[in-house]
Amino acid sequence: MGSSNYSTRWTDQRGKRQVRIANCSGFKADPGYHMRYQAELGDVDFITGDYLAEVNIAENAQAHAAGNHPGWEKTAWDGIEQSIDILHEKRIKVVVNGGAHNPKGLAEKIQELVTSKGYNLKVAYVQGDNLYEEMKDIREKGLPPHLDSDNSDVTIADHALDLIEKDDKPIVSANVYLGAREIVRGLEEGADIIIAGRVADASPVIGAAWYWHSWNDTDYDCLAGALIAGHLIECSGYVTGSNFAGFYEYPLDDLYDITFGIAEVERDGTSVITKHDAKNGFVTEDTVKCQFLYELQGNIYLNSDVKAILDDVQVKAEGKNRIRIWGIKGAPPPPTTKLAIFYQAGYQSEIVVNATGYATQEKFDLWERMLKYGLKRLNLLDKFDILEFQRLGVPEPNPRSQLRSTSSCRIFAEASDPNVNLGLASVLSEFGMQHYSGFHCTADLRTAVPRSYISYFPAIYPQSSLTTSINILEPSTSPNALQTRSIRTTPPPKFEELAKRQNYETSNAVEISSFGPTTRARLGDIVLARSGDKGGNANIGFFIPTALPSSYPQSSVIYTEAWDWLRTFLTIPKLKELFGESWSDKFHVERVEFPKIYAVHFVVYGVLGRGVSGSSRLDAFAKGMGDWLRDVVVDVPTKFIDGRQKKAESGRYAAGRQTVLVGHRL
Structure with a gap:
């Protein structure tokens, strides 16, 4: 598709070829130039952007209500402002959720820009996700069901019901996750730029593909394919080299200043994941598999318009930076959608202190005992919602520097009353000169002063109870005035x-001994992994990497055998064993397999507590959980290790170890 075809794409090309959808954001911090990159570096039909993590809207809700924040994400506006000339020239349509708490406000600001440029671009915005008015009196009206309430095996996190059981936890925000129906209707009405608030992360991509191919709302296989295409490109550069478990096999300079992913979605919903040739990054079978496994919740992926059944997913390279994904089946959506409720939960304090070298564990034992003694004397020890003394790292034996000999203790405290946290600060001061030998910290302990925090309650809400609309902005005959044409939308038909x-x-587990002699190696010497959060739950997907060296004899046979070993070895009891001291019987695990991409997937319920900003975990979003478990040493069949390229004492690959087996290549 050359530049001469830009003006005819919507009349002559729509529905006659795949639609090319480029994503420009996966988080509010992604700079606006990523939208401009996607517009100027190659041909695309749509640019989508996912600017909202679960907590974004809540962070700015009160400031917006007080008139101190516009309510929308400033980076989304930055992208539009940088790209508007190219969008007009190339007739690229844009669908983003950067409207956050105030999609109308951002749409009107964009319309002002369009009008000032004299461009014939139509702007629209989605409404219906914001349920704050309905939820703000939740103690009187009742709390919607918890997202995991229908799973009797799951233990809801401590203090998860505080927002209804205590009267000092006011609701800050409440937004449902909308699907693509409003987006499709807006595009049908001629919209060029659509601003949404809390739509599901993949909904902009679904909407673009749905409109382009003129699907029906019961074309579930097609919609499911678009859902997974959206899932693959929604997270900034996660499919083009960022957050990639095998990154160390690539030149480090290839892993930044990257361009984000593009999905070419076919009429049948299958897609090719690719990127612009310009800039850095790469798309491989393994980057696609990593992102596919990210933030799943089993073998069914839910959206308001469709549920995607993932058991038979397949991934195959078609060329450089071109990976096809198929095998997704669709089914009607659930009657409910996710509702994210945030509330003022109380106050947090966080203190990190260091210890060096000899008797480190005893030093931290002394520190914990001393502070708990002081808190108990003040009658505060049992007043905390959470009080944890977390030990970070292990000093290096025979250390080569003081830094290698140093580890930390992180005190994390949450309480409803700030005076409880202030009591912790006073104990720190009281015993300031009664510390262990070599006590030091990296700051002045300002984080000991309590700060308010918001916490998260994931709920479900009936789709049939929503009032949703797409709103088209149209210039008025009055100077500097706009008219809005509001069109109500309806829930899915089924x-x-x-x-x-x-x-x-x-099924059909293989006898482990049949794989022959074993050697002690890290799990990550055999597999790649990706992990992430779903509220208070973590997901972890492990898979046998695709890349095979041509020099390795019978590599395809070894590859299949490695999968047989992984699926047999990596059971639920084995995962609990890998967790070691981090395992709690409060957690619940679910396990499924994706045999055609050689992947085992787990959801660990409850491991992140209340999740998001209320979690006490250092890794509150479970981003590092997969790499931690890959570093655990297990018994690995020797034949899976032999024949691999080995990098001994080779700079970043050795990373302080005697030998690192590099390549995850069988």
Whole structure:
């Protein structure tokens, strides 16, 4: 598709070829130039952007209500402002959720820009996700069901019900996750730029593909394919080299200043994931598999318009930076959608102190005992919602520097009353000169002063109870005035109740001894992984990498055998064993397999507490959980290690170890 075809794409090309959808954001911090990159570096039909993590809207809700914040994400505006000339020239349509708490406000600001440029671009915005008015009196009206309430095996996190059981936890924000129906209607009405608030992360991509191919709302296989295409490109550069478990096999300079992903979605919903040739980054079978496994919740991926059934997913390279994904099946959506409720939960304090070298564990034992003694004397020890003394790192034996000999203790405290946290600060001061030998910290302990925090309650809400619309802005005959044409949208025509989530060990397990002699190696010497959060739950996907060296004899046979080993070895009890001291019987695990991409996937319920900003975990979003578990040493069949390229004492690959087996290549 050359530049001469830009003006005819919507009349002559729509629906006759794949639609090219480029994503420009996966988080509010992604700079506006990523939208401009996607517009100027190659041909695309749509640019989508996902600017909202679960907590974004809540962070700015009160400031917006007080008139101190516009309510929308400033980086989304930055992208539009940088790209508007190219969008007009190339007739590229834009669908983003950067409207956050105030999609109308951002749409009107964009319309002012369009009008000032004299461009014939139509701007629209989505409404219906904001349920704050309905939820703000939740103690009187009742609390919607928890997202995991239908799973009897799951223990809801401590203090998760504080927002209804205590009267000092006011609601800050409440937004449902909308689907693509409003987006599709807006595009049908001629919109060129659509601003949404809390739509599901993949909904802009679904909407673009749905409109382009003129699908029906019951074309579930097609919609499901677009849902997974959106899932793959929604997270900034996660599919083009960022957050990639095998990054160390690539030149480090290839892993920044990258361009983000593009999905070419076919009429049948299958897609090719690619990127512009310009800038850095790469798309491989393994980057696509990593992103596919990110933030899943089993073998069913839910959206307000469709649920995607993932068991038979397949991934295959078609050329450089071109990876096809197919095998996704669709089914009617559930009758409910996710509702993210945030509330003022109380106050947090966080203090990190260091210890060096000899008797480190005893030093931290002394520190914890001393502070708990002081808190108990003040009658405060049992007043905390959470009080944890977390030990970070292990000093290096025979250290080569003081830094290698130093580790930390992180005190994390949450309480409803700030005076409880202030009591912790006073104890720190009281015993300031009664510390262990070599006590030091990296700051002046300002984080000991309590700060308010918001916490998260994930709920479900009936789709049939929503009032949603697409709103088209049209210039008025009056100077500097706009007219809005509001069009109500309707729920999906058919719902399907959710069945109990699948949870199983492997079928036809192979006798582990049949793989021959074993050697002690890190799990990551065999597999790649990706992990992430779903509220208070973490997901972790492990898979046998695709790349095979041509020099390795019978590599395809070894590859299949490695999968047989992984699915047999990586059971639920084995995962609990890998967790070691981090395991709690309060957690619940579900396990499924994706055999055609050689992946085992787990959801660990409850491991992140209340999740998001209320979690006490250092890794509150479970981003590092997969790499931690890959570093655990297990018994690995020697034949899976032999023949790999080995990098001994080679700078970043050795990373202080005697030998690192590099390549995850079988």
